[in-house]
Amino acid sequence: TVPVTMDEMLHHAKAVAKGARRAFLVGDLPFMSYQADKAEAIRNAGRMLKEGLMDAVKLEGGGQDTETIRAMVAAGIPVMGHIGLTPQSISQLGGYRIQGRTAESAHRLLEDALALEEAGCFAVVLELVPSEVAKIVTDKLRVPTIGIGAGNACAGQVLVYHDMLGLFDEFQPRFVKRYAELGPVIRQALEAYRDDVAARRFPAEEHTYEIPPDELEAFRQRVDG
Incomplete structure (x- = not known):
């Protein structure tokens, strides 16, 4: 997901919005669209709502991004957080590895989740996190958690539909259940x-x-x- 540009994401977002009727649409902010400074972050998040026709934005990161999130929320932009495995930081994380498998790293996840909630996030995505850790984090938050590879205790779930429908068969993550083999x-x-x-x-x-x-x-x- 690192090479994707803001304009490319806006194109995808508008295509989704064109076909949506009742869904609550969340646009994923791409890498380096919100990290440089708060002003640029607000502009890009605003574009996702105005041009991309999204209802909210999602960004990856924990406590280090709370000031940016506060600024977005203050500008009237609904923000969803995303912690655990964050694909835009995959090189820093050492690859696609489960996050929160030690007491220390699990506690950091909880601290990040609480910081995102306090900053104004209306929900938090937990990706590739042990189910027991995800349950504790979910129980400690007042806002919903959305799990992907994080067990069934989260408030909601998300899967990439290409995986769910069997469109991509080169590999299958453990957390994916295929509901069809359309490929x-x-x-x-x-x-x-x-x-x-x-x-x-x-x-x-x-x-x-x-x-x-x-x-x-x-x-x-x-x-x-």
Whole structure:
């Protein structure tokens, strides 16, 4: 997620908003769109609401980002926090590793969650955290937690739909449950389409439109002179 730009995220956000009717939409602020200074953070978060048509923004980070979050909230921007495994900081974390597996690191997660709540976050995402730790954090907060790879004690859950629907099969994280295997179905359909086009089986007669015979004859006479 590090290479994604603000403009790219706005494009994606608007596409989602166009098809949404009742969903509460949260736009993910990309790397370096809010870290440089509070003024830039407010501008970019505001763009996510004004241009991206989002209802709120989400940002990764713990206690070190509370002043930025306070500034956003003071500007009227709803903010969702995100702690645990934070993909934009994956190099600092040493890869895709479970967070909060020691008493010290679990306590830091709780402190970060409480700091985000105090700064004004309306919810906090907990990613790749032991279920027992996620439950304690959830119980200590007044705002909802949203879990991904954090057990079933969180107030809500999120999964990447590509994983959920089996669209991506190179690997499957332990926390993912596949509710369908659409990848092979889609691949089979695309290959069948390719083969039909190559063999001129598609489009068939039932997929085409006709011109009245007399009009066709008149057209041919004009073409042939």
